[in-house]
Amino acid sequence: MKHLRDQGISIGGSGQKRKLKNIGYYHGYKGFRFVGDSSKRLPIDDFDQIASLHAMDMQIKTLFYPHIMTIETALKNYTLEAVLSHAKSEDFDDIYRSCLTAYRGYRPGTDDYKKSWANRLRLRQTVDGLISREQDKKPFFKHFRDQGRAIPIWAIFEAMTLGEFGNFYACLDRPIKSSIVADLGMPSQFDSEALLLSIIFSLKDLRNAIAHNAIVSDVRFKTGGISKNVGKLLKNETGIDSVNFSDITDYVILVVYLLGLLRIPKTDRKRLISGYEGILLRYKKELPRDIYGSIVRTETQNKLKLLKKYVTKS
Template sequence: MNSPQTINGLMRHLRNDCKIQISGSYQKQQLTSYGYYHGYKGYRFAGNSYRQIPYSDFSEVVAVIEYDNNLKAALYPELMFIETALKNIVCNESVKGLKLGTFEHLYKERMSDNTTNTKLQSKRLKLRNSVYAKLAARYHDEEEKENQMVRHFYNRGEDAPIWVVFEILYLSDLAGFFECLNEAVRENILKQMNMFDISIDANKNLLSIMIYTLKALRNSVAHNNIIFDTRFKDRKISPVLKKWVEKETGIQNITLYSLIDYIIIVCCLLKRVDFSGTRALTLLNKYKEENQRLQNSVASEIYDHIIQNNVPAKVVGLEAYLNV
């Protein structure tokens, strides 16, 4: 195994082996701060390792890194806002009319139809196990903490209320929770969000499909992973989601192979949960600004390598959709 490279050695490697001009104390500090492995190694390609980005100067590498970082900064608050809003919407509709506000009661009353559907029953049982495992883990973790949200109830001999359960659910758990709800409850939630379309979504699972699709983006943004080329994508687009988004927005060719497709889905949700009505347009404007900044900072071959040909048309379509 080779000995680890010094920063000076890595600069020589970039110049001599990668044909990328880098010199001076400023770019040396940039390489140190961004890191060779998270920085250049991570950003040397777009999408797949064989699609190498044709850099000629380290300033172009920095421009792509900052482009990616600025997009994550723009997306993070909106994804957190959506996650919180969806938890509240699903929670409120799930408990409406229940006599008791506990998960066990909700499970018996609102996850009880289609009992002959063995796949659904298996999902429900796994969800119940997951919820109680998370409650047990949270109870254990709160032993030395002042904020004892779960212990507060269990130490008094009470079940944790459903709002506590929603506080500890991950985004993927929320998608599974929605899937496990009775069909009538799922339909009510979709209607409340103006997302119910029986011609496209016969199984009434559009919301869970959207959540599963955004989960990988949300986690990459939260953990500072690279997002500009959608390498985080962990699934093909669902036909239900594709048809719904294209019908909803009028934008065609939604494939998830470009970040703009994820931004379109995020904006569709923001249009439904944002009480101010400004978040989606603000996000789109930030995306446009960052694309322009990137275009001004790198060679045209690099920009065209990163931004797909159909992105400008999709941006125009999304702007029209949000301004309706």
């Protein structure tokens, strides 16, 4: 508390002391003193502003979580169905030989060919490591191991992180990827096979931030760039321009779009949008304009208006 006061932030009393202890020093000050990176310092002068930023971030994570889980589970199941249909086997070794052959789509000897081949080898190591890591934690792993049977692909998928699943999808032969995006109903005029991979990794970053209670409201969780073509896809599908994932609203748009592909009812998708709007409305009232405006872009309301229109028509 003394350090915060030395930084020009008003804080005092047993109530704020307890709140700071509950939030933690990182979330209570270090995490919310800037937006995106440390060069973009927020003009915070009162601990109540920090508490509001923290509460806003927590509510956004709570809103996202069940929808991210729904999408992750569904994408794994769509992929699993396509793989089993192609391989005619649930044994990973059979699938490795017949399905995880993306490298064949490149000319031998090229950098892309070598990179894809190396990714395939790493995937083999990842799956072996996953089985070793989970063999005593997952009852179904132990069941198959103790019976001397190969662990089936569906069990491996159950234990895969979203990032590991993304690497699995990346290694699939293109016709299998095509059957997945066709099943989802993604548009054929885009390279939807490649876009789905970019989407999976963008969701992986958001999911990990939520799971580890990292800050999400300023999208600092992004570990890499997201293909500009994802924004073009969303503009084509929803009519919303300037989706570049520089703010959390764009992730709301992506999640709503994916839930639509999964045929999640309109009422559920609208509830996600209205829930997000409610969070923004509350903290627009609580936070000073310059702090709120540093996190929530001026075009947010128009994007959400168009998103609701898209859901209504879809």
